[in-house]
Amino acid sequence: MNPSGFVANLIHMIRRILFILAFISIIASVYAAFIYAPTEPKMGHIQRIFYFHMGTVWVATVAFIIVFIASIMYLWKGTRKWDILAYCSAELGVLFLTLTIITGSVWAKPIWGTWWTWDPQLTTTFILWILYIVYLVLRSSAGNDTKKAKYAAVFAIIAFIDLPLVYISARVMRGISPVVFGPGGGGISPEMMNALLINMFACSLLFVVLLLERTDLERMKDAVARLKMS
């Protein structure tokens, strides 16, 4: 838990650098989205929110995949660090997905004329969001630590397996066969692509930094609990 001397310093330094990098890339992503990227001819300025939308949804996806893998690892190995990783990642995933849904709604209002529609992608996203909020509720409701961790891990695995089926059922429900992917499907210019990549990169860095801080906090809580016990 307490790597001494050189290693500790190195880890500390790397995290400091990551933090600074994340900070710089966030500023760069704002610049890229608002100034660097050209205005989309059909949608106008509102399209710029899409860069953040894609960035956050990408991070949320990664976060939930981490939850799934960490949950399997926890059930397999039974070590606390996997549980911490799953929990913190789920929390951040919910946070980023909330941002995705909000930015998506803000974009959809002027473009589609409505805040929300029940198309398969949106429905699945919504269920995904609900599932991981339920995951957090389950954690806060399940008594002691090992029980909490096991229940949460099992629920996370079941929820993750469920998602493709939810997507299929959302399509069955609407009777839609062709997959409509992405907004309008129009071509995007290289500058837009760059702005998108910068945003995804910035969001990813932010996620990594937050995840490191969050897991650290959880470890510290454990340490405090141990100290109180002794």
Next chain:
Amino acid sequence: MNKVLAIIKKDIVTELRTKELFSSMLLFALLIIVVFNFAFGFSVEILNLAAPAMLWIAFIFAGILGLSRSFALEKEGNAIMGMLLTPTDRSLIYAGKMISNTIFVFIVGVITVLMFILFFNYDFVSTLIPMIPIVLLGSIGFVSVGTLFSAMAINTRLREVLLPILLFPIIIPVIVSAVKLSGEVLDGNTIFDASASLKLLIAFDIIFVTACAVTFEYIIDES
């Protein structure tokens, strides 16, 4: 296999002696149908449109009632401890509980369909017979996850309150496909007219019976 049968037998005997679970599930399903009837204001068009959804809401809610009792009963007098102490594989306990729950939910489902036919004037033979496989497949999907989660919910602070919260988002594919299939049947078509839904329902059953049997041992150890 004998062990699974023993658990099923135990559950059925308990239920036959008390009959409390069955009667409350049935009454609840019946009441939901009645409440819907009032809510829709006896308008025949709306009732016909909403019929499959109504049926499955009644069915799922009654099922939740039964499931949340399923492990509460084991918890009373710590009967679950006795079951865990027997030299049995954990997944066999899951299989036993799951099958007995499926039987209960299935029977309640069939009776709900019967009441439904009676109240809303559907044709008896041509509705009931194609509904049976749908109710069976729906019960299996619903109960497979439900058994796992009810074992989980009973050991949390929120207890029975947590079960529907955990269960509903997961069983959305079951609800969607079962409602779609029932809709076809009530419209006078066969279940093969909605083959995508049928496949989805069967896939859900297979995937989750397996996944829940595997993960059950992690849930039950801690109780």
